[in-house]
Amino acid sequence: MSGRLTVVGLGPGAAGQMTPEAQAAVAQADALFGYAPYLARLPERAGQSRHASDNREELQRAGAALDAAAAGAKVAMVSGGDPGVFAMAAAVCEAIETGPPRWRTLDVAVVPGVTAMLAVAARAGAPLGHDFCAISLSDNLKPWDLVEKRLKLAAEAGFVIALYNPVSRARPWQLGRAFDLLRAALPETVPVVFGRAAGRADEAIAVVPLAEARAELADMATCIIVGSAESRVVHRDGLPPLVYAPRSAGPAR
Amino acid sequence: MSGRLTVVGLGPGAAGQMTPEAQAAVAQADALFGYAPYLARLPERAGQSRHASDNREELQRAGAALDAAAAGAKVAMVSGGDPGVFAMAAAVCEAIETGPPRWRTLDVAVVPGVTAMLAVAARAGAPLGHDFCAISLSDNLKPWDLVEKRLKLAAEAGFVIALYNPVSRARPWQLGRAFDLLRAALPETVPVVFGRAAGRADEAIAVVPLAEARAELADMATCIIVGSAESRVVHRDGLPPLVYAPRSAGPAR
Numbered sequence: 001m002s003g004r005l006t007v008v009g010l011g012p013g014a015a016g017q018m019t020p021e022a023q024a025a026v027a028q029a030d031a032l033f034g035y036a037p038y039l040a041r042l043p044e045r046a047g048q049s050r051h052a053s054d055n056r057e058e059l060q061r062a063g064a065a066l067d068a069a070a071a072g073a074k075v076a077m078v079s080g081g082d083p084g085v086f087a088m089a090a091a092v093c094e095a096i097e098t099g100p101p102r103w104r105t106l107d108v109a110v111v112p113g114v115t116a117m118l119a120v121a122a123r124a125g126a127p128l129g130h131d132f133c134a135i136s137l138s139d140n141l142k143p144w145d146l147v148e149k150r151l152k153l154a155a156e157a158g159f160v161i162a163l164y165n166p167v168s169r170a171r172p173w174q175l176g177r178a179f180d181l182l183r184a185a186l187p188e189t190v191p192v193v194f195g196r197a198a199g200r201a202d203e204a205i206a207v208v209p210l211a212e213a214r215a216e217l218a219d220m221a222t223c224i225i226v227g228s229a230e231s232r233v234v235h236r237d238g239l240p241p242l243v244y245a246p247r248s249a250g251p252a253r
Numbered sequence: 254m255s256g257r258l259t260v261v262g263l264g265p266g267a268a269g270q271m272t273p274e275a276q277a278a279v280a281q282a283d284a285l286f287g288y289a290p291y292l293a294r295l296p297e298r299a300g301q302s303r304h305a306s307d308n309r310e311e312l313q314r315a316g317a318a319l320d321a322a323a324a325g326a327k328v329a330m331v332s333g334g335d336p337g338v339f340a341m342a343a344a345v346c347e348a349i350e351t352g353p354p355r356w357r358t359l360d361v362a363v364v365p366g367v368t369a370m371l372a373v374a375a376r377a378g379a380p381l382g383h384d385f386c387a388i389s390l391s392d393n394l395k396p397w398d399l400v401e402k403r404l405k406l407a408a409e410a411g412f413v414i415a416l417y418n419p420v421s422r423a424r425p426w427q428l429g430r431a432f433d434l435l436r437a438a439l440p441e442t443v444p445v446v447f448g449r450a451a452g453r454a455d456e457a458i459a460v461v462p463l464a465e466a467r468a469e470l471a472d473m474a475t476c477i478i479v480g481s482a483e484s485r486v487v488h489r490d491g492l493p494p495l496v497y498a499p500r501s502a503g504p505a506r
Contacts, residue, residue, distance in 0.1 A: 009371075011272070012365075014274070015273070016272060016273045016274035016277070017272050017273075017274055017365065018272065018273075019264070019269060019270050019271065019272055019367065020268070020269045020270075020271070020273070021267070021269035021270055024269065058500070082367075082371045082375075083375075083379075084371060084374040084375060084379045084380075084381050084382065085371070085381055086382075086383075086500075089374075089375070089378065089379035089382065089497070090379035090382025090383070090497045090498060090499060090500050091500065092379070093378045093379050093382070093485070093487060093495045093496075093497035094485075094497065094499055094500070096487055096495060097485060097487045097495075097497075104487070104489045104490070104492075105489070105490065105491075105492070108495070109375075110374075110375035110376070110378070110379070111375065112265075112270065112367045112371040112372050112374070112375040113367065113371070114272065114335075114365045114366065114367060115371065118262075118335045118337060118338070118365040118366070118368065119365050121337040121342075121363075121365070122335075122336075122337060122342070122362075122363035122364065122365040123363070125342065125346045125363070126336075126337045126342035126343035126345070126346050126363070127337075128337050128338055129337065129339075129342065129343025129346070130339075130343070130389075130395070131386065131387065131388045131389060131403055132386065132387055133384065133385065133386035133387070133407070133410075133412055134384060134385055134386070135384045136383075136384060141500045141501040142383070142500075142501060146411070149410065150384055150410045150411070150412070153406045153407075153409055153410040154386070154406075154410065156406055157386075157402065157403045157406040157407065157410075158399070158403070159386060159403070232346070232347075232350060234346060234349055234350045234357070236357045236358070237357070237358065238358075239357075239358070242346045242349060242350075242361070243346075244342070244343045244346035244347065244350075245343060246343060246347055247311070247339075247343050247344065247347070247394045247395075248394040248395060
C-alpha cells in the first residue's frame with residue numbers, strides 16, 4: 001500500500017500552458033478525480049479510472065480522493081489554473097484536518113499551475129504590474145458583506161483587483177454590485193480587463209473603462225482585472241491596447 | 254523586418270515548472286535579454302545571442318530589447334516566475350508608452366508562468382486558499398509609506414498576504430518593520446510560510462507563527478506568505494504541517 005494524492009493544476013486550458021510536472025502527475029495516476037470539464041481536457045488512458053463530479057461537491061470529492069489514496073491508489077485530483085487559488089487544494093487540506101486520522105499519514109503533494117489572472121494579464125499587457133489582490137465573488141462559503149468590505153479596502157489600498165468566480169446562475173447580481181462599489185471608490189477611467197478563456201481557442205479579451213463595466217460582459221469562464229488609479233492604457237494603431245500597472249506608484253506620478 | 258518581442262515567464266526555477274509555451278518562446282528567439290541569473294538557467298544555443306543585465310536596469314533593458322525587435326530580431330525577454338508579477342512585462346509596457354512611436358507597432362506578447370507565491374503555496378498546502386494579496390516590499394519605485402498603508406489595509410481586509418522582494422542589501426529593515434506592523438493587527442498564532450527556492454534543489458520551506466517571524470529567516474530568493482486570522486495549520490506525525498486558508502471565512506467559523 002503506497003497510495004498518494006497529488007493535487008494538480010492544469011493551467012488555464014491551453015496545452016502549452018500546462019507544466020511538464022503537471023503532465024507527469026496526470027500520466028502517473030491510477031485514478032483521476034475532478035470537476036467534469038477539467039477531466040474532459042485530459043485524454044483517456046487505459047488502466048486509469050476517472051471520477052467526475054459537480055463543482056459544488058468539493059469536500060466530498062476531496063474525501064473520495066483521499067479514500068482512494070488511503071486504499072493504495074496513485075490519485076491525481078485535477079483543478080483548472082492553479083489548485084491553490086480558489087480551487088481544490090484548500091478543500092483537500094480541510095478534509096484532512098476534519099477527516100479520519102489515517103488521512104494525515106498520506107503522501108499528499110500539490111503541483112502548481114498558471115492561474116487565470118496570470119493568463120488574462122499576459123494577454124492584456126501587464127495589468128498586475130504592481131501590488132494586487134485576488135477576490136472570489138462566490139458567496140457560497142463566505143458572507144457577501146465580507147466581499148464588499150474587501151472590495152472597499154482593496155480600492156482604498158490602491159491594489160489592482162482580480163475577480164474570480166464573477167457570475168453564475170446562482171450568482172446573478174454580485175458582479176454588478178461589485179462594479180457599483182468600485183465606481184464609488186475609483187476614477188471612472190480605470191481600465192477593466194474582461195478575460196474569457198485566455199489562451200484557448202474561444203478566447204475573448206475586452207478592455208473597458210470602469211464607467212462602462214457591466215456584468216453582462218462576463219460569464220463563468222471569465223476572470224476580471226480591475227485596475228488601480230495608477231493603471232495605464234497604451235493605445236496602438238491596428239493592435240489591441242496594452243494595459244499595465246506601473247511599477248512606480250504614489251501621488252508623485 | 255518581422256521582429257517581435259516576447260516577454261517570457263520561466264517559472265520558479267525547476268525545469269518541470271516551465272511551461273511548453275515558455276520553452277518554445279525561448280527556443281525560437283534570436284536574442285535573449287534578461288537579468289543574468291535567469292539567463293543562466295537556459296542552455297546556450299548556436300546563433301542565439303544573450304544580453305544579461307543587472308536587476309536594477311529594467312527600463313533600459315526593456316528599451317534595448319525593443320530596439321533589437323524593431324531592428325528585426327525575434328527577441329525573448331526572460332523573467333523568473335511570471336513576467337507580469339513584479340517583473341519585466343510592466344517595464345516593457347512602460348518603455349513602449351514613453352519611448353519612440355516605432356515601438357508601438359511592434360509585435361509584443363507575454364507568456365505567463367508559475368509565479369513564486371504559487372510555487373511556495375503548493376509546497377506548504379494551500380495557504381492562498383481564500384482571498385489574498387501580493388505586495389512587493391521594494392521601495393525603489395514607491396514610497397515606503399504606501400507599503401505600510403497597504404499592509405495595514407490588507408490585514409484589516411482579512412487577506413492572506415504574499416510578500417515579494419522581502420529583503421536585499423539595499424533593503425535591510427523593511428521586512429522586520431512589516432512583521433511588526435502585522436503583529437499589531439493579527440493574532441500572534443497566524444502561520445507565516447517562508448518559501449526559499451521552491452521546487453529547486455536548494456528549496457527550504459519553513460512555517461512559524463507570526464510571533465516568531467523574523468527577517469533573518471528570509472533572503473532575496475524567499476517569498477513569504479502571511480496567513481489570515483482564519484488560516485489553519487494541520488500537524489502530521491513525521492510529515493511537514495499543512496497550512497491552508499479555508500474556503501469559508503468570517504466570524505461564523
